[in-house]
Amino acid sequence: MSPTPRTTAQRYPERVTYDRDAAYAILDEALAVHVGFATDDGPVVIPTLHMREGDELLLHGSAFGRFMTTAAAGAPLCVTATLIDGLILGRAASHHSAAYRSVMIFGRAAPVEDERQRADMLGRIVESVVPGRLDGPNAARRPSVEEAHYTAVLTMPIEEFSMKVREGFARDEPKDDAVEAWAGFIPFTPAPGPPVPDTITGTRFTAPAYDPATHRFRQDG
Structure with missing residues (x-):
């Protein structure tokens, strides 16, 4: 994809x-995205779970909330x-x-009007977070059609986007070479805790297992 004025970096273009x-690998690994949009009261940024299907993002939320009603009306979004x-x-x-x-990602989203289709999409979003959860x-x-009446789903084409990566070590200046302080990189590795069953589940069922390769919990049934 060619850069646009909105996706052209002003600082550190090499990143x-x-x-x-x-870019899709990042979207698939991330559990949530933040969606920014303008309102009459000022800018708003909403976190939400998401799913990527091909060249589209699936976003969901309350059908009557400000996020879904504003986005469904065609407001420009930044995800x-x-x-x-x-x-x-x-x-x-x-x-x-x-x-x-x-x-x-910059663009606009379209609402999924058919409630049966929305119910299916909501199920796919759950499956993207915990693979195998619904099998x-x-x-x-x-999800039922009735539940889909209260939960909206938006599809957003992934067309105008950019990806930025920062890695390596600090860009220390030569004047600081003699500073007696530790310098380097502290890696973060996803390390979720063990699943905690609710009072009804107890020990009757096998808990989802974490898959470090996909950074997801997987329910193998």
Whole structure:
């Protein structure tokens, strides 16, 4: 994809790429995105779980909430996903930073009007967060058409986007080489805790298992 005025980096352009596969890998790993839009009362940013299907994002939320009603009306959106990979420590405080991978998408979303289709999409979003959750002998109940009446789903084409990556070490200046402070990189590794069953579940069912390769909990049934 070619950069647009909105996706062209003003600072550190060497960190920016427009590679679609790389951007999709970030969107698929991230559990949530933040959606920004303008309102009469000022800008608003809403976090939400999401799912990518092909070249589209699926976003969901209350059918009667400000986010869904504003976006469904065709408001311009800015969607961001960010993964923090670690802390970058320099010898000077001004050169401390974070290692990250991020994607920014500009565009407009369209509402899914058919409630049966929405119910199916809501199920697919759940499956993207916990693969296998809606299949197998101990599967959770799938979303109903009635529930889809209260939960909206938006589809947003991934057309205008950019991806930015910060990695490596701090950009310390030569004047700070003699500062006697530790400098380097502290990596962050996803390490979720063990699943905690509710009072009805107890020990009757097998809990989802974490898959470090996909950064997801998987329900194998």
